[in-house]
Amino acid sequence: MSENERRHTIVVLVDNEPGVLARVIGLFSGRGYNIESLTVSEVDHARSLSRINIVTVGTEFVIEQIKALLDKCVPVHFVRDLTVEGNPVERELALVKVFGNRERLIDALRIADFMGARLVERTVECFIFEATGTSDDLDAFINMIQPAEVSRAGVVAIGRGAGILEPRGD
Numbered sequence: 001m002s003e004n005e006r007r008h009t010i011v012v013l014v015d016n017e018p019g020v021l022a023r024v025i026g027l028f029s030g031r032g033y034n035i036e037s038l039t040v041s042e043v044d045h046a047r048s049l050s051r052i053n054i055v056t057v058g059t060e061f062v063i064e065q066i067k068a069l070l071d072k073c074v075p076v077h078f079v080r081d082l083t084v085e086g087n088p089v090e091r092e093l094a095l096v097k098v099f100g101n102r103e104r105l106i107d108a109l110r111i112a113d114f115m116g117a118r119l120v121e122r123t124v125e126c127f128i129f130e131a132t133g134t135s136d137d138l139d140a141f142i143n144m145i146q147p148a149e150v151s152r153a154g155v156v157a158i159g160r161g162a163g164i165l166e167p168r169g170d
Helices: 020-029 060-072 102-115 135-145
Strands: 006-015 035-044 049-058 076-081 089-099 118-122 126-133 149-152 156-158
Touching: 006 020, 006 060, 020 035, 020 049, 020 060, 049 060, 060 076, 089 102, 089 135, 102 118, 102 126, 102 135, 126 135
Parallel strands: none
Antiparallel strands: 006 049, 006 076, 035 049, 089 126, 089 149, 089 156, 118 126
């Protein structure tokens, strides 16, 4: 990341219909922009709306260009850069698998306890932990525990304070 680039968390509210995610992602890939994290989920079943959380890195100009392109995309209801609006609350989930002998697994339990991870599956030779926290928290946990396998869910984010994200009246 260059000194002019910064990590941004962009939230996009879209209609929950086939092809929308592909169009949104196509705006990034078609211009050579990288997505570091992507999560999508329906957030309003009655109105059939989904929320896309995108973490990307770019200069202020590139981020503004991305937001403008997304804002023109149908059926996008809003595009918000939570990073510039204030320090958003961000969390990520990881499942982490550790193999080893008894001593290795006991050490893994200590690390997990210290880092606030939860043991969700156990066999004689393998433990699986669930960890939630910021991306930096998970990076630290993974570096400490040195797992055999990791599955990360991606960043989910929400703005701080009383403001809420509502679809615009198109």
